[in-house]
Amino acid sequence: LHGVNSANLFGFFVFQAMFCGTATTILSGAISERASFLGYLILAVFVSCLVYPIFGRMAWGGAIEAETVGWLNQQGFVDFAGSSVVHSVGGWVALAAIMVIGPRIGRFNKGLPPIQGHSIPMSTIGVIILWFGWIGFNAGSTLAMNNAVPKILLNTNTAAAFGGLTTLILTWILMKKPNVPHILNGVLAGLVSITASCHAVEVYQAALIGVIGGGLYLYSCHILEKFEIDDVVGAVPVHGVCGFWGTLAVAFFGNSDLLGTSLNFEQQLLIQIMGSILCFILAFGGTYFFLLLIKGIVALRVCKEHEVQGLNVTEHDASTEILDLLYSMEMQKNNGDFSEQVYVEPNTEVGQIASEYNRVLVKVNEEMNISLEARKLVELEHKKTTDSINYSSLIQHSILPDNAYFKNNFSDFFTIWKPRDVIGGDIYLFNEFEERNECLLMVIDCTGHGVPGAFVTMLVKAIERQVIGKINQDPNIEISPAWILGYFNKAIKTLLHQESEKSKCNAGFDGGIILYNKNKNLIKYSGAELPLFLIQNGAIEVIKGDRHSVGYRSSDFDFIFKEHEIIIDKDSYIYLTTDGYIDQNGGGKNFPFSKSRLKETLLNNHKKSFAKQKEILLQINMDYKGQEETTDDITFVGLKIETKL
Incomplete structure (x- = not known):
């Protein structure tokens, strides 16, 4: 950017930087709770400096100049807002990292319950924010405020809604109850699926794309479970698989006039498949071999003790009031010493819990002191009885x-x-x-x-x-x-x-x-x-x-x-x-x-x-x-x- 004075170019750079950041952060959720922070940083640099720029150049090269200078877009490849360039790249990189780093401790142990997410309300808020932010992703990819934007917004929201509804119905049928985490990811599956073709399909087609995306997401989750691939947030099904599907949906549903590639259906489908496969080879293959190369040099995974304790504490020394309270309670349990009260954080819910716990401790210590005195008396009487029996044994031995x-x-x-x-x-x-x-x-x-x-x-x-x-x-x-x-x-x-x-x-x-x-x-x-x-x-x-x-x-x-x-x-x-x-x-x-x-x-x-x-x-x-x-x-x-x- 040195020497560049174009406001459009600066804006486009920031826009692409956000896309690149999105592709990189998709990975973070998939490998959370066991990947080292240093390993993630190195992988983030690799993705943002090599994988994303290379494939992004192939698919979007010349977009700011309204030219087709990338190899894929010269062949007629269309990915309007990044089903492949952003989401499949992030999903396939995540798959490679998951396979190299391995599952979390206890994730696939038989007899153990599945590891639950931290907070469904927080997850819901996050999905709502992403849903709203997708307006900027998809509509912003027009690089202009024109008549195409309203339809893009409508298609985006329609696909998201039908993706969520599909997973709601399917989980209700298959799991006997609607599963909220799957429904939330179903919304994201619909958003990812529509991203490549949101400018070139009708609303009913957007709904169908979202339905298929929600179904593919659930099936992909089942496949990952079967092969014991531990994707914490479902990044591979949502971004990798649905990104792949969204790229192919361009050929199946895209209006050829709006696509502007002058290709028939077979030709369009072929180039969409070629682009998707190339994305997989570059993102998954490149990342997989890169991680194998650095695995012996850099610790990609934390030790077992740190994983059990929690990476926010061991990697970043970032505790919370609830963690501090739980740590204090754990120390009391391990040491068997309940004489000291735990710290009460003022004006917080955790502080109220700690205060009530301290009240329990007071009662427990009173009862323990009573029990201790009783135990001393019992032990004294037991010693007297034992001494008498042992002496009786000497007497009985003496008459043999x-x-x-x-x-x-x-x-x-x-x-x-x-x-x-x-x-x-x-x-x-x-x-x-x-x-x-x-x-x-x-x-x-x-x-x-x-x-x-x-x-x-x-x-x-x-x-x-x-x-x-x-x-x-x-x-x-x-x-x-x-x-x-x-x-x-x-x-x-x-x-x-x-x-x-x-x-x-x-x-x-x-x-x-x-x-x-x-x-x-x-x-x-x-x-x-x-x-x-x-x-x-x-x-x-x-x-x-x-x-x-x-x-x-x-x-x-x-x-x-x-x-x-x-x-x-x-x-x-x-x-x-x-x-x-x-x-x-x-x-x-x-x-x-x-x-x-x-x-x-x-x-x-x-x-x-x-x-x-x-x-x-x-x-x-x-x-x-x-x-x-x-x-x-x-x-x-x-x-x-x-x-x-």
Whole structure:
């Protein structure tokens, strides 16, 4: 423009600069929310300095001089106000940028709702402003105030209206409700579609162009969704596709006299197609390869953290009152600290929200302080209870027999004692009678778990001391496991007043008692519900206990337990366990482990050392249980008796 003094040329330059700016800004909406500002600036310079001037020169060269010096307009190509030169250029550049930069985070994740626009009212106002501004675009392209302007204005508004109505009806039919964002873009689709031919068509033709433009817009949106191309504002369907359609509409509907190209329909259609394809090649192809070229040099996309936080903050440090409030609330949530109130912006709606939020914070802090004091009291009481239970566990451990007793009497052994809780209702007891050369093992499964079960074990221990006292007082007494179970039965029922059905207490145990006489190589066994597992000569036998528990209200006071005698004339492997191991649920289908599995396990491993057997049994129990809860306390004793030759 240096040395130019023509007012018309200056005005035309400004007019074209606005067109160029429009083509450039079409791109910004399509790649918003993830493109870097620097990347957009570089692309804007590329479009405004190369793509738009080159294609604009081809299509409009000589327009100010009323001459045809561009290659396309010399061939008869007509694009009155920029369906291709402005809108298709912007749309195809946007498509290239979208494909290179990629979709927004979460845009096409299955199960997530679609990302909604910020404000439909603001979008509506924006479309109304664009609609009004289109008067300047289309009517201004006459470069004069003449008789053609009124019809151009009428055609422009008609196409816009019918484009919006078309999308309203189609979305109502296809989506069951009229979709406002699509309706707004339908108006723009009609405007873009009529832009190339607004000077050369009749009003009814303008309406049809708008209808087709609205339909093409919706279909194009569907195609982009199908291929997961994330166009935020629908720039490609509105400007790229409808710009392409609007350029072809010149041939389909344009008055040849008004077009002034002296071409027939076929010739006009051919040059319109050629021009549209050339526009696509230059705008899309040129931009796509340019972006691939600079992609490794310039960060076209922001990092994930910045995208999630928002580009207005991370790229421009431009926050708002609502963002500041949300940030303060987020910090309180993350830190778990609600003691500080948020800032109240005076005389704004956000300030009113912040003020009400602060009132809630005051109430929350009052309730939290009350809860905190209550929590401290609960924690203190919990600590006292936990300390008592832990000390009770020490006491319960202290009454278990030392392993030295087992070493003195058996070739090999193992013991497993695993309460379900810190303390439990299982216990095993062992006594030696050196003068008799006998030993006595009791495995007891008392009522319940935890504290109640532990109380019953202490009662069992007390009664056991009575039994042992009676045996030690009379050297001639014959020790009988069956008699001992009967004694326990009567003692528990008497001590807990469980002879009567009106008794509120109902405690007792299932158990098994083994007496080993080393002089006679004889085992005596009596069981209350618990079986004894015996392996001799590679075969396993289950010696069942009586179907009668000890001490409960339902137990017969005078019940006589059965006593089994086992001659140890060969190497023998003896196992006695409470039902906690057998009844453990798990194994995928959440069924109990069962006696049959335990028999198989014992038979397969009885030749191994008892330390190894213990390890195997514990591992099998853990593997079978999996993620299920522990069902019951577990007590498991294994004994090996070798034949003395």
